[in-house]
Amino acid sequence: MKKEYPLPHNDKELGLPVDMRFRTWMNSCVHCGLCSDSCLYYRVMQDDRFIPARKVELVASLYRRHYTFAGRYLPWLTGARDLDDKMLEEMTDLLFGACTMCGRCVVHCSIGVDIPAVVRAGRAMLVQRDLVPATLQSTVDAALKSGNNMAIATEDLLDTLSWMEEELADELGVDHPLIPVDQPGKRVLYTLNPREPMFYPLSIAAMAKIFYAAGEEWTLSTKMYDVTNYAFFTANFDEAATIALRLADEMIRLQASCCVLAECGHGSRAFRWEAPNYLKQHFVFDVETSVERIYRYLKEGKITINPEKTEERYTLHDPCNLVRSGGVIHRQREIIQAITKNFVEMTPCGTDGFCCGGGGGQLAMSEYNERRMKIAQVKADQIKQTGATTVVTPCHNCVDQLVQINSHYRLGVQIKTLAEVVADALLVDTSNGNNV
Numbered sequence: 007m008k009k010e011y012p013l014p015h016n017d018k019e020l021g022l023p024v025d026m027r028f029r030t031w032m033n034s035c036v037h038c039g040l041c042s043d044s045c046l047y048y049r050v051m052q053d054d055r056f057i058p059a060r061k062v063e064l065v066a067s068l069y070r071r072h073y074t075f076a077g078r079y080l081p082w083l084t085g086a087r088d089l090d091d092k093m094l095e096e097m098t099d100l101l102f103g104a105c106t107m108c109g110r111c112v113v114h115c116s117i118g119v120d121i122p123a124v125v126r127a128g129r130a131m132l133v134q135r136d137l138v139p140a141t142l143q144s145t146v147d148a149a150l151k152s153g154n155n156m157a158i159a160t161e162d163l164l165d166t167l168s169w170m171e172e173e174l175a176d177e178l179g180v181d182h183p184l185i186p187v188d189q190p191g192k193r194v195l196y197t198l199n200p201r202e203p204m205f206y207p208l209s210i211a212a213m214a215k216i217f218y219a220a221g222e223e224w225t226l227s228t229k230m231y232d233v234t235n236y237a238f239f240t241a242n243f244d245e246a247a248t249i250a251l252r253l254a255d256e257m258i259r260l261q262a263s264c265c266v267l268a269e270c271g272h273g274s275r276a277f278r279w280e281a282p283n284y285l286k287q288h289f290v291f292d293v294e295t296s297v298e299r300i301y302r303y304l305k306e307g308k309i310t311i312n313p314e315k316t317e318e319r320y321t322l323h324d325p326c327n328l329v330r331s332g333g334v335i336h337r338q339r340e341i342i343q344a345i346t347k348n349f350v351e352m353t354p355c356g357t358d359g360f361c362c363g364g365g366g367g368q369l370a371m372s373e374y375n376e377r378r379m380k381i382a383q384v385k386a387d388q389i390k391q392t393g394a395t396t397v398v399t400p401c402h403n404c405v406d407q408l409v410q411i412n413s414h415y416r417l418g419v420q421i422k423t424l425a426e427v428v429a430d431a432l433l434v435d436t437s438n439g440n441n442v
């Protein structure tokens with residue numbers, strides 16, 4: 007049965023968030039093609055539809071039709087297009103299903119068109135037509151309804167935390183409370199990616215061990231601990247603001263002075279760098295990623311890494327939102343180099359690094375699984391070329407995708423978060439809770 011979409015009668019109904027920056031991007035592309043090969047989708051599948059500039063053009067053709075004189079009256083001359091079923095299907099498939107919003111194309115664009123921002127504007131338009139893929143929207147709905155995107159019940163979270171606390175107490179041979187919850191007035195409120203209590207509880211224990219070694223005063227909140235914000239990917243700015251506000255309110259309620267964000271690239275970006283825009287306010291507390299916090303402990307001598315460095319070969323995967331968008335580039339490298347003598351970079355890496363293929367909400371959209379695994383070939387090849395036995399990444403979203411790449415492309419490597427490799431290499435003085 008043919009689906010009915012409300013079609014716009016005027017530019018306001020169209021729903022593109024048009025401001026001066028957006029107008030500039032709509033008029034800037036010089037069709038040089040330099041962005042093509044930067045995109046995993048085009049690089050692997052060699053289908054012109056996946057060229058970043060083509061995604062921009064989809065949105066720009068609508069913009070021209072509704073916002074320019076020539077496009078309104080002479081659409082055939084300007085390449086302006088009407089919004090119809092075919093256009094909406096194409097936009098949903100390409101803007102949701104063929105963009106990880108990694109931003110690598112921006113680095114290669116000859117004039118700096120912010121292509122993922124244009125993709126996000128197109129997604130925002132689709133939000134208004136209820137065209138967000140249901141798989142992705144259900145993740146946002148779970149966060150809005152339950153407070154975390156996996157709808158984990160509080161008693162299940164508490165069970166997992168208590169199990170991890172026992173394991174850590176056994177490892178360290180101490181009987182202190184090691185994973186404090188809901189304690190007001192602590193210096194740090196630490197967040198979690200819900201994937202941790204659900205699938206990777208050892209990474210919670212790893213960060214708890216680091217906090218213990220550093221003598222940190224910290225707590226988790228059982229009410230609001232989810233670092234993720236998938237509404238950032240659906241481009242529903244009201245829902246993104248609601249999710250961000252809950253964490254900001256929890257910081258105030260628990261009177262913590264610094265919010266330390268769990269290892270999650272998009273969650274870090276959505277809260278630390280984007281939320282003040284959604285919320286139209288500056289935070290009255292500090293916000294730090296866990297990479298920055300671990301680095302600070304190391305540099306201030308609050309934690310000590312075993313100087314008998316491992317010979318094992320480590321490589322690093324750069325989460326796009328943390329590295330390219332957030333500018334947290336060098337600290338994780340210094341931390342890893344303190345742990346192993348044998349660190350090898352992927353080529354390219356850092357701000358020019360390739361996405362793992364799981365960003366932009368792709369991991370949540372199962373209908374695009376096949377496409378997601380195809381584009382992951384680039385990351386699989388990069389990992390193989392390093393000869394590494396362990397891939398470290400400070401992002402649970404990337405961990406999920408890398409675990410799947412590891413299995414799909416039979417790489418035979420270990421995938422670990424930064425906190426996990428740091429915790430493994432820590433020297434801890436258990437007599438007073440501080441490091442050696």
Ligand code: SF4
Binds near residue numbers: 058104105106107109
């Ligand atoms: S943001 Fe990444 S996935 Fe999206 S078009 Fe650009 S390079 Fe491709």
Ligand code: SF4
Binds near residue numbers: 116117118
């Ligand atoms: S690199 Fe920039 S200007 Fe060139 S085609 Fe791509 S989007 Fe357009």
